[in-house]
Amino acid sequence: MTDTARGTSRRYGSRPTMKDVAARAGVGLKTVSRVVNGEPGVTPETERRVQDAITALGFRRNDSARILRKGRTASIGLVLEDLADPFYGPLSRAVEEVARDHGALLINGSSAEDPAREQELVLALCARRVDGLVIIPAADDHRYLEPEIAAGVATVFVDRPAGRIEADTVLSDSFGGARAAVAHLIAHGHRRIGFIGDQPRIHTAGERLRGYRTAMAEAGLAVDESWVSLGSTAPDRVRFAATAMLDGPRPVTALFAGNNRVTVTAVRVLAERPRPVALVGFDDFELADLVSPAITVVAQDAARLGRTAATMLFRRLDGAGIPPQREEIPTRLVPRGSGELPPPADG
Amino acid sequence: MTDTARGTSRRYGSRPTMKDVAARAGVGLKTVSRVVNGEPGVTPETERRVQDAITALGFRRNDSARILRKGRTASIGLVLEDLADPFYGPLSRAVEEVARDHGALLINGSSAEDPAREQELVLALCARRVDGLVIIPAADDHRYLEPEIAAGVATVFVDRPAGRIEADTVLSDSFGGARAAVAHLIAHGHRRIGFIGDQPRIHTAGERLRGYRTAMAEAGLAVDESWVSLGSTAPDRVRFAATAMLDGPRPVTALFAGNNRVTVTAVRVLAERPRPVALVGFDDFELADLVSPAITVVAQDAARLGRTAATMLFRRLDGAGIPPQREEIPTRLVPRGSGELPPPADG
DNA sequence: GTGCTGATTGACAACGTTGTCCAGAGGTTA
DNA sequence: TAACCTCTGGACAACGTTGTCAATCAGCAC
Known part of the structure; x- marks a missing residue:
């Protein structure tokens, strides 16, 4: 008996199978299967013999085979x-x-x-x-x-x-969240509000844009198309878009950021500017409450x-x-x- | 021929196999295998027939079987x-x-x-x-x-x-990072520095503690054991530990936080206190630069x-x-x- | 025509497991 | 003693794929 607890008698990289266990325990293949799966109809004595063989060989059921079968x-x-x-x-x-x-x-x-x-x-x-x-x-x-x-x-x-x-x-509820966010800004006196969102082919981006437009329309505010920017959420692009809106001919006084990556970049951009700009971001994030001012967000669960x-x-x-x-x-x-x-x- | 593109002639939940594809294409099983795996030795005409059958039946190779075999x-x-x-x-x-x-x-x-x-x-x-x-x-x-x-x-x-x-x-390099963090605090004039870390059985927690102790020792500073707290990183516990250190008999003037979860809670606790307390955190996190004051960290990659x-x-x-x-x-x-x-x- | 080469193709076993089915042991009852 | 259960255990096929090997065939040189 050269088998050890590691089953080293078998070549490296191969593993003991139920057949090996059965041979060692002196029982049939199916009996091993029964023990491994806790099926009934095995005497305690037989079960013990099988368990010992399993431990001795380091057997582990091959789920690939099991999956194939089941x-x-x-x-x-x-x-x-x-x-x-x-x-x-x-x-x-x-x-x-x-x-x-x-x-x-x-x-x-x-x-x-x-x-x-x-x-x-x-x-x-x-x-x-x-x-x-x-x-x-x-x-x-x-x-x-x-x-x-x-x-x-x-x-x-x-x-x-x-x-x-x-x-x-x-x-x-992207639409509802966006609409509430923009309505919130409007309620605080803003009339020129910018929206920076993700690529337009992404559904949530579209829904959030729709929420933005709806809230603006509901307040009777016309949207200047220079206030809307959809695209990659890469920091460079967001930074560029935000700057353009803030320094444009009809500068926005508030920003609505379409997701957490946009929000983070927006926070950085706004932090560099002398006068405060209102901001609501879609998605909550850690420490949003500790930045100054703390970031108002539309939280998703x-x-x-x-x-x-x-x-x-x-x-x-x-x-x-x-x-x-x-x-x-x-x-x-x-x-x-x-x-x-x-x-x-x-x- | 009742087969459709969805292979609906087969019962729901079962899928066509290479055998089915072979039968439909009028070739042998192994030829299908060859086509599926891009093996050479198949005439373009045969390959086309097989590909047609694959598409018609919606065949997808069963990787469970493949894994078992290979x-x-x-x-x-x-x-x-x-x-x-x-x-x-x-x-x-x-x-x-x-x-x-x-x-x-x-x-x-x-x-x-x-x-x-x-x-x-x-x-x-x-x-x-x-x-x-x-x-x-x-x-x-x-x-x-x-x-x-x-x-x-x-x-x-x-x-x-x-x-x-x-x-x-x-x-x-937890040890080195922690040591550098604490040395940094010492270089800025701190003598009473607290360490709040993860559960001591976690290796990194131990290493960071060791870094803390080493830096203190290298500066010739004795560590008051009330300055060290290891345990769960749950906010309540961290809050309690931080408060105890800050209000204890020998109050700390700086905190070293053992990981990102601890840091976040520490930031919250310190934000509530009237006078600023120095803080270095292990692990970087988003917006660490925008909190006020921005959080000094030991960044891991x-x-x-x-x-x-x-x-x-x-x-x-x-x-x-x-x-x-x-x-x-x-x-x-x-x-x-x-x-x-x-x-x-x-x- | 014969024999050889190389290319194409398919039959078959094997991977390790589980489900089906049957055999044998042992006990119970008529 | 025979007939009939129950309980335990094993033989065997099947899951869907791939590797091995042999068969077939066309083309070509002799």
Whole structure:
């Protein structure tokens, strides 16, 4: 007997199988399977022998084979824009927790806001036969998913709707949040308000712009097109856009920032300027209350978005063929100071 | 012919296989495999027929079966403390990027700083036969991994060393960073400096404490034990600890915060107090420069930690049996204001 | 025509697990 | 004693893919 606890009698890189365990315990293959899976119908004595063999060989069930046999992988895929974005941390974590409650693992990937990369990633996950997908879409056409959904991959879109297919969706109330934010600025006396948002092809960016326009229209204010800037959220572009609005022919007295990355850059730009400019940002962020003035934001509940999406996903996995659901998570205006600054006396 | 583009002739939840494709294209199973994998030796005409059948049936290769056959899963596991912690976002993303460059997917899990949960997660990943593991350990005994590593699972520990086994490790220079931070405070005239850190069983917490003590000792300053508090980073506890140090019999004039969560709470506590207290935090965070005063920090390069770890992992996967490596990533003191505040005149 | 070469193709086993089904042991009852 | 259960355990096929190997065929030199 040369086997050790590490199973070193087998060549490096290969692992003991149930067959090896069975041979060592002197039982049949299926009996090992029964013990490993806690199935009934094994005498305590036999079970002990099998357990000893498992420990001695360092056996670990090969889930690839199990998955192949059973069809379910007990894993779900999460495709988002950028794992490093603080908005997605709590969301991922919430999805993970729900997955864990259902005994599933989470496979994670960033699309980097690139439709091609999203599709590549999603299809790779489908090839792995994940049971379900949570997608924060970068693409605007998801027909490539039709065969997958038809084959039973539960799919939930989060934060932005699916493109050109019907599917479960969980959204934040971007429109309402943006409208409330801009109305808030208007209530504090502002008439010339700028909006800096994300790329227009991103759904939330469009919704927030719509909220902005609606609030302005509701107050009877005309929007000067030089007050609106959509595009990359790279600091340079945002800085340029903000500066242009603040120093333009009809300078804005307040800014509405379309997401957390924009807000952060806006805060930096405004900090450099002599006179205070009102600011409301979409998305809350850590320490928003400690900057001076504290930043008024429209807070989204990222964790709730993730939790809702994952719950919906598992409901669909368990259950029957209910038609696609759409759920909306409310947003909440959090006044902290920056949004309550009045316009300058001469503005 | 009742098959449609969705393969609806098959029952819901089941998917076409290579066998189905082969039958439809009128070729052998292996020929389909060759086409799917881009292997040579297939005439253009045959390839076209196979491709047509693939499209018509909505075939997608089942990677579970492929993995079972090939032995490599092209996936790596990442176990960290909390996906929602902003420190781990960039780290995860960096690991993901490297994995992507190597054609691997990332399976992600949070240990919630619970050793049992770490082990459960790691073993689940091993059962999936991930090719490698990147672990930010919560446990302090990793002997349970020995059979896995012996079986060829490339394993790299990040941010904290492995417990009771030899393994590849990538660490930040916690000791050096902490020492530099405290020396910085001392250079600005502080003599009574408090340290609030994470739970003492966490390696980095211990290293940072050691850095603190070393810097104090090097300056010939005795440490009053009421100035040191290790424990949970929950806001309540940190708040309590900070308040006790600031209002104690020998009140501190400066604080050194052991990680980003502590720093954030410390900033809040100090903001409520009438007179300024110097503060240096371990870990950088967004907007640290915009709080007033801006927060001096010891910055760690989380992305570089992740990148280095993942690179090391794939080097080991490709390569031979080099002995375990240990790499240290430097930290960097970023003075921004809060660390340069002098002690009060009467302090 | 024969034999050889190289290209194309397919039959078959194997990967490690689980579900189905059957065999044998041992006990109970008529 | 025979018939009939119950309980335990094992043989075998199947999951969908890939590696091995052999068969077929066209083209070509002799």
